Amino acid sequence: MSLRLLPFLLSLALVAGCSRSEGVDGAAPGGNLGDVPAAQWQPLPLAPAVSAEVQAARDRILGPGATDPATVKLWWYGVSSFIASAGGHLFLFDAWESVGLQEDYVPIGREELAAIQPEAILIGHGHFDHAADAGYVAGHTGAALVAGQTVCNTARERAAQLGAMAAFPCLVLGSRESPGPGGLQSLRLWRDLPPLQVLQHIHSAVDPSDLLTGGLPLIFVPQVLSYLEHLNTDPQEIAGFLQALTDDGLVGQPQGGTWAYHLRVGDFSLLWHDSTGPIGDEEPEGPAIQAALGGFPGCVDVQVGAIVGFGMVTSGLRDSTLYVASAHPQLFIPSHHDAWAPVLGGGAAAYETQWRNALASLEHPPELDYLRDPLDYMVPRVFRVADPRWKEVMPGSACE
Template sequence: MRRRRVLGTTALAAVITAISGAAPSPAHTGADARGGEPILRAATTAETIAARQRYFGSADVDPATGSVRRDRVILSWVGVTNFAMAIRGHVVLLDAWVPRGGTSGYVPSSPEQLAALSPEAILIGHAHFDHAADAVAIAQASGATIVGNAEQCAAFRERTTSGMPPRCLTALAAGVAPGTTAEVDLLPGVGVRIMKHLHSAVTSPGGDSTGYHMPVTPLPSTTQVEHPPTPQDMLRLFGGLADSEAGTVLYRFEVGDLTLVWHDSSGPLTDNAPSALDALRGLGPVDIHVGAIQGFNQFSNGMRDIRQYIEAIGAPLFVPSHHDDWAAGITTKGENYREPLDTELARIPPERRPQVRFISDPADYVRPEALTFPVAFDAPRLTRRCVGSGRLRVGLRGDLADVREVSYVLGRRRAARRTRAPFHARFARSTLRAQLGRRLTAVITDVDGSRRTVRRTIPSCGLRR
């Protein structure tokens, strides 16, 4: 027992040293290790369906096709700030590492299972091993596109030691200033915005008008004793310690009536990039904020930095992450961060203080019901306008991202079929005259094959029978 504890402490001291050295510099250093062990084969359709049912819930996944309900945003936590997310039916990963090496088997997930989800994209916050060590392997096995800044894309190309480098979408140019934002054309029907900010870092105590912040130094747990690391997992952990940060970014997602912000580190913006706080305020309105609360500045400024992110973003619901026992010996159970977080959030006036949905390890790992949010869409509306004498122009308004095809029916006659938004069609005098007084129907076929109808009365447009 004692030998395991000493070995773990030594290994994890090395983790702190490696990450601490990399954290202040956002540039890719060229010292990156290989991008995770290769995943030997692609998942079968049956494996993808089973994986999606496990990570997103059986009730929200079609058992025949594996499609995920489009009127939900579902996040399934796999440790640190790594999530599998379903949003408008799209499956993506937020960061890409299953924690192992400090422990083994503590997080009930694996890179193979994440690849089996068949994600469309892997969105990276920063490229340290505990956020991105499995990104290359998962992308190669699943065909997912990695998304990040230019420095991160360069890092992943270098980390590819076998096969072709995965596609990496450069969403921000190299060397941009903190606070820089850009829109990312990635997922149909989902608005995605990326923003450069800062990785956590130690700064002098204080730094804002709220005064002294109690350092957060929770006692280590016994997780490493209960889930001791295998030699193989420890070797993989050591292999990624030199992975560079390659810059730190966050993402804002907008779908239907819901907006969500996710970030995997919380930097000392008030000290080193105060203009980025203004950029955070510009992300609003935001409904759900998922953010990292554990970081280097907790040892000098407690939870100050995350509280400033929370105030600037202004979401009514906050979900903490990066607070679990992913590196036993230097981390601790997430529950031990609850009191320090509550104490810091008490500095926010009650009318602006968010509700906290606290997820805890290990109970909330791969538990989609913990973070499932309904989404409402602006339903398609049938528009009609008379153009000239006796002619009619029709189309659809509203949220049309899920619409694949529209068939227009005048009375009982199918009069037009359109496959491109906004699905406009024109009807001539002769066609219109024969159907006066009847109903105009739009038969809408969505991308999942489901159908719905919208009806309105056919206007006369100056015609008489």
């Protein structure tokens, strides 16, 4: 963002200068260096102690007790990006400051993401609205990047362009072709947490043939006022936004693959994905992805998933609804539905009624925590790991 409060800038400068010096020297915590194939990854250690300056930044931005190991917490900061804490670790799902035609609509930006010093950045896919700031944050903090190969490459290039010189490792998940949609990898990202399950799935897509088989476009009235109220007039930011537009192919299936992450802490489990593609029975990889979504170890207690994508043009909310039907979560939290881009990002209010109706049509609909922009930006969602509700299995679920 073009303007930042002085405390945030001071915290960021101190992050680069005195925090996580081992990343600058070469190997990150855990001994990983450079691009690391998933099979060779060395688990990250216990959550590191942070400097007083970083702790102060976390307290200001996230509130006290952000990394309480008895809880899992999520802070939404636009599109499908979340700050998350689990098992005492602080990390990111996706990394993009929601800036383009507008700015300062979301209350934090890339500077604050670096100031809180996340340990890792988990990327769902490499399009600009999900990964454009991965290099900035990793390059200022040494945070481990978990992503497809093209995302790792772009992040390193962007970090170098910005002079963000902290060395950071990248856990390479694969590419669009490898292991392929439906492929499931079990990775021990952290030494003290259960393995992370990473599912390769499919990015949202427009299929005109859907219109011939009963598909209908999603009709909604997009929010436009926010773009006028927060118009971006910073030439440097606009130039950076335009540069990132073509990241990982701009549209269509990302070259670096599309990934969903399933995380467990105690009896609690979280599934996060930043796109929802066509996974019907008629699709080549559809049945395999459906089975994987429904078979995660420990089930799915909370699913955080994109509900808006390219598929809405020809099949409405069909694909995003099928992801929920397959995963059988107890609670669903939508994302990628805020006013992040004119027309395509209609704003949460534009989709709420139709999404509620879509969930109600399921045989076993989950509870819904419908995030609304901008009211719910950076409002924490807190889940107590020891809550007895997580011991229950959602009706219809086949997981163990």
